[in-house]
Amino acid sequence: MTTSLVTPSVQDGLLGTSLRQQIDSNIEDLIASLPDPKQLTAEQRRGMIARYTAVLEGNFIYWMTATYLSVKAEEARPILLGNLREEVGDCHPAMLRNFTMAAHAFPTDQDALDVHADLTKVRLFLGRMSGVQNLLTMAFFEGYIQQYMVYLAALAELQGSAERVYTDVHGVCDIEHSEGLFRALYAEMAVNPLDPSADLFEGVDLLRTLLQRINRVDESKIAA
Numbered sequence: 751m752t753t754s755l756v757t758p759s760v761q762d763g764l765l766g767t768s769l770r771q772q773i774d775s776n777i778e779d780l781i782a783s784l785p786d787p788k789q790l791t792a793e794q795r796r797g798m799i800a801r802y803t804a805v806l807e808g809n810f811i812y813w814m815t816a817t818y819l820s821v822k823a824e825e826a827r828p829i830l831l832g833n834l835r836e837e838v839g840d841c842h843p844a845m846l847r848n849f850t851m852a853a854h855a856f857p858t859d860q861d862a863l864d865v866h867a868d869l870t871k872v873r874l875f876l877g878r879m880s881g882v883q884n885l886l887t888m889a890f891f892e893g894y895i896q897q898y899m900v901y902l903a904a905l906a907e908l909q910g911s912a913e914r915v916y917t918d919v920h921g922v923c924d925i926e927h928s929e930g931l932f933r934a935l936y937a938e939m940a941v942n943p944l945d946p947s948a949d950l951f952e953g954v955d956l957l958r959t960l961l962q963r964i965n966r967v968d969e970s971k972i973a974a
């Protein structure tokens with residue numbers, strides 16, 4: 751079959767599958783690079799939970815809102831609104847704070863400063879309101895969070911916490927959110943395609959760097 755015989759819908763499907771695979775592979779690589787929680791010191795585990803909280807608590811709803819404001823596809827809006835309604839209605843920031851306080855890992859000023867530069871880059875990027883790029887970035891974020899929950903819960907358990915509401919809720923419901931964000935992405939690509947000269951993965955790359963910063967521990971302090 752030549753390219754000219756491929757219908758637009760088939761092309762969208764192939765591109766969609768390829769994007770999904772690239773995002774999934776990005777997530778798998780990040781998860782595979784996480785250090786064994788048992789090999790970390792208590793301070794390293796505390797720092798990872800604290801930096802995750804310093805980024806997520808104040809930014810997830812903000813970034814989902816930026817994504818909502820940036821889309822033009824009518825089909826994408828209810829998907830994003832549903833996500834926001836759940837975040838606000840069930841007060842996920844409070845859920846995360848409970849989780850973090852129970853693990854004695856509330857972020858210090860240094861924890862917040864450790865992620866400051868990379869966090870600012872992601873904030874500014876999403877504020878540029880590029881619908882397709884923002885949707886892809888948030889689809890990556892949702893997918894990552896869902897995979898990361900088992901690890902985050904393991905860190906907290908080793909810190910002596912039994913609080914599981916945040917990790918239980920996000921390990922399940924975000925599978926649905928991630929699927930919805932890909933549906934929204936395909937709808938946006940159809941009505942508001944990205945300029946071919948732009949880098950589709952710019953936001954994903956900035957967010958991946960931020961997530962790596964959250965998870966980075968000083969190798970020399972890993973227990974032998």
Ligand SMILES: [Fe+2]
Nearest residue numbers: 810837842920
């Ligand atoms: Fe959430």
